[in-house]
Every structure is written in structure tokens, then in C-alpha cells.
Amino acid sequence: MPTPAAIQWRDNQLELLDQRLLPTEIHYLRFDSAAAVADAIRDMVVRGAPAIGITAAYGMALAARSVGPLPSVAAWTQALSAARHALANSRPTAVNLFWALTRADQTIEQYGNGGDVAEALLQLAHQLLAEDLAINQRIGDHGAALIAPDSLVYTHCNAGALATGGYGTALGVIRSAHAGGKLRGVIAGETRPWLQGARLTTWELMQDGIDVSLATEGAAGHLMRSLKPSWVIIGADRIAANGDVANKIGSYNLAILARHHGVKFMVAAPISTFDPSLDGDDIPIEQRPGEEITHSRGAQVAPSNCISLNPAFDVTPASLIDAIVTEYGVIHSPSRESVTAHLQTAKE
Template sequence: MKARNTAPDIICPISWEGDHLLMLDQRLLPWKERWLKLRTARDVHRAIKEMVIRGAPAIGIAAAFGLVLAARGAVRRPRRFLETLEKAASLLATARPTAVNLFWTLSRMMNLARSLWPGEPQEIFARLEEEAQAIWSEDVAANRRMGHLGAQLIADGSTVLTHCNAGALATGGYGTALGVIRAAVESGKKIQVLADETRPYLQGARLTAWELARVGIPVTVINDSAAGYLIAKGQVSAIVVGADRIAANGDVANKIGTYTLAVLASRHGIPFYVAAPRSTVDLKTPEGQRIPIEQRAPEEVHFCGRQRMTPSGVEALAVAFDVTPAELITAIITEVGVLRPPYGPALEAALRED
């Protein structure tokens, strides 16, 4: 079954073609738009691990289709069908340790597969394909609801600072933090955006700026270390970021540098908002210090593109995420409402919503 995201967006990171997954290679943006053809769960695992696709919701959606590809291949080996899926799920789970959407999606897909087994493999494959498409569509719908709710928090004429990329490229096709900004603009508000470069991978400079320019939203890229200066000068109205995992107490893991912005926002009295779907909430992790923080290859710090930036022989540390304590967060924007402190009860209630 061939399917593309039918939401009226011009940006989408994947396309399901029925027998393979097309994935926009985000490592090459904004210079080149290249789509990779992925045919196996191992292909999807590699793409997630090597940052072809990134952003917690998008990683989860990609993993769902990774299992669909595994199921498609396993139809030819019916006696080992479930075993093949289990191995594929275990492999995909190792791709990125911090983004909880990955594990949420794999659990949802495998629970469905186990509930249908033993059964006709071709029918299970079809059901898994439908489930992956449902996860994708639900994400876009959730982002749009988040955007509508979050837009009400952004005043007309605001300058909004965002970090990393939490837009269509990081989701099923609309965006979390950028979805809030897009919805505010779509409602008629005049919004200016400041996008942190977000070193070392430059998701803000490369991806956020590319997305916003594509949809006609004014954006200015700033070096990460300029944020404090601009906030202190009163040139930032609010900060909106996404999340890779939200602990049960409301602590948030997001791209490295997010915590710094939250401290600056608190010091200067401006709101700091987190926009994330409920699939990013992890009630099994009681607090942020329990969230596994991914440490990536030092080459991501040593090099900018193909150009080495550090002297030979020195060491580099590439920490991918940090944790922002709940007390620094003004509100968490979800698809079922804007959550306020205390976040523990608010998050539990949000997950109970239909």
C-alpha cells in the first residue's frame, strides 16, 4: 500500500512507497535535497543512527516503518515471522537512546504483532503497515492541535527564540515547537524567529532556517553564544523548544544547549515553553537525571562538514542532549492541553485523555 502524508505541508521527512521507505537525507540540507531508498529494518536503523533522520517523533515514525519492512521480508519465512520482528525491534531500539518516541513506537507495533500471532503473516504485515501509517497521521494531527494551543501563548509582534530543529523535519510533517510558531503565523500574527545555530550539528542553521524560509516565516540565525546577549537586551519575547523525552516530574531532555536557554529565560523573566506530543512523555522515568544521555562521536565536534576545526591530537566531547529541570519550564504544550506546574499530576492526567 503506497502512502504519503496527506497533510497540506510542503515539507515531510519520509514517504512510504509500499515496498520501501523514502527518507529525506537531512545531513545534506540545505544544500541538496536527496531522498534515500530504504528496504530493510537495518537500513532504517542505520539512517536513524547516522542522523539521516532526527527528531524524536520522526525517529519513532521511521522505526514503525522499519518494522513494516521487517514484516514484509519475514512473510517469506512464516515460521520465523515473529522472531524476525523481535530481532528487528531490538536492533532499531539501539539506534538512539534518548528519544523515547522510538521505544514507544516499537512497543506499540510489537504489541500489535504479538496480539495477532500466530496468524497469517501477510495479514499481520498489512495490519502493521496500517498501524505505522496511523502513528504517522496521529503525529501530524497532534502537532496541529499543539500548534493551535501553543499559538495562543504567543503574542502578536513577538520575537521567538528556538533551539535545534523541532519542525516538520523532526516530526511527521508539521512540527512541535515550529508548529506553534507556524500556527501563530497562520492565525494572522506577525512573528519574528531567532534560530540558534545549534552546534555541533547545526540543526538550527541548516534545518530550522530552511524550513521557515520555505513557509515564508521571517527567521534570523544567531550563533548559540549570542542568545544571552539578545535576551538581556529585551530582544526575545519567548523561547519555544521541542523535547526528546519528558520525565514523570516534568524534567525535559532536549538538544544540548536547551538547559542554558532555560536558565537565561528564568533570569530575565521571559516564558520558556516546551512543545511535545504525549508520546514523548515517559512516566517510567521519574526524573530527568535518570534519562540516558546520548554521547556521539567526537568527530561531530572536530569537524564542520568536511573541514576539521580542531588541532590534531586534542580531544572532543560530543554530548547530544541536556536536561532542563521542570521548575524552569513555564508550560508544556501537548495535543490535549497546555500543562502547568505541578507537572507530575498534569502529565499523568494528560496521558489519561482520550
């Protein structure tokens, strides 16, 4: 059974699979405004960097449809500024969000002087969704080529069909490796506090008939030493100019453990996830509400007034990464120079 689409357009409305309810309930929420879409991104109805970007593009299309015809680029820009601001501030770490909003800006510039901006923005969102699926399949094939037969791999969070336009980045690599008969199994870390690994990754892989075992975060070192996986494979929310990678909190821990145990570390992400404007130390890290770790499904699990630290992401230094895989190929042992060269190749 294929994984249900995370994002779909039906009856002139955006529908998002409410990922907070998975795996026990499949339920779509409908959206007709950019403000509601921004809330959905912030509240984790939809998550994963590529999916957030695509969703933001649909949010801009919804905003344009509510405004009606306007005479100029300036008028459109002003009318959509509040929607754009709300979407841009929904989650700060995923650079795909800002990449998609920039694509929307370019569309407004192209069609704003008398064109049908609302329709153009809707077609852009459709295009980004279709492009992402094709990109993920190419990422999957490039990454799978690095995996030896009879491999066990370890993954973290959910970088699958639910986090993208379909197929997935890290899970795209796993899907392609499975299709090539290379995998003997997958270990999925639970990914606290939202448990994306437990709720989403295991569910996706089980839908595809891929052998997966769920593990607690604290078991990672023991499992690397005892089971000897070949690769840790993760997605990314932002890749810096120097090759550092921001991803779900806990990724950095896994990279350190992997290096100690001789396990290779792979990042799978599209070119749109790269941010050549900054280095890893400058990546903004989203701080989530403390209640996410002081409470579990509404039940208090920590003392009242307990001070909490709840960063949503961490940054893995390029020196701990063996390969970054994009739709254009593989960056081995990433560095500022190899990232720059890869991005230049993508432009040509």
C-alpha cells in the same frame, strides 16, 4: 512552498529525505531493510523524536515483509527480534522510538496467530504518520493561544515538519502563531554541532514566509536582553514523570538564560514523548562521536587526539519551564502532579 516530507512510502519502499544535505540539496534515500533504517536513524538521515518513532515503525514493517508468513506470535517475535534490537539501539534518548516499537509489539500480538503481520505493521506505520500530523496541528493551536500579538520568539534545534510527521511541534506552535498574525519574528539558534537550526529551521520557516533570523549559540543571552523575545519554544525527545525535559544540547542553557531575562519557556511535544517510568536525572543521554566536534564537514578543526565531550541532549528541570504543550492542552508550571493529571486526562 511547503516543506518536503521527511518520510514517505512509495513503490513498496521507505523513502527518507536525507536531512544531512539540507538546505542545499533535496535528496531521498530508499530503504528496504530494518538494519538500513536503523543506520539511517543513527547517522542522522532522519532526526527528531516523532520522526524517529515513525521511521522505526516502517523499519519493523520492512523486516516483516522480508520474513514472509509465520504461524504464531512467538515465531514472529523471534524472527523480528534482531530488527527490533537494531532499531531500539539506534538512538537511546528519544522515547518516541520505544513507544513506536511497543505499538509494533502490540500489532504482532494482535495479528501474529495467522494474520498478515507484514501488512498490519505497514498500516500501523501509515497510521502513526497520519496521526502525528494531526497531533502537531493541535499542539500548534494550543501553543499559539499562549502567545501575545506582536511577539518575537526564540527556538532551538529543529522541531518542525522535518522532525515529525509534518507541521512540527515547536515550529507547529510558531506556524499557528504566524497564521494568527501574532508574530513579528523568530530567532533560530544555529544548534551545534549538526547545525539543525541553521540548516533546517531557518529553511523551513523561510519556505513558509515566516520572518526568521539566525543567531550563534553564544549570542542567546545578549539577544534576550536586547531584543526581549516573549518565549523560547523548543520540542522534546523525552519528558520525565517529574516534568523534566530532555531535548537537544543547549536547551538547558537557554532555559537558564530565559529565566534570568524574564523570557517564558515553552516545550511543545506529543503525549508519546512522555516517559512516566523515570525522572529527569535518569534519562539516558546519547553520547555522539567526538569527530562531530573535532571536525567540520570532514575538515579537522581541533588538535589531533583532542579529548572531546559530545552529549547530544541535556535535561531542563521542570522548575525552569513555564508550559508544556501537548495535543491535549497545556501543563502550566509542570510538576510531577500536573504531569500525572495531564497524562490521566489523555487516557480518558
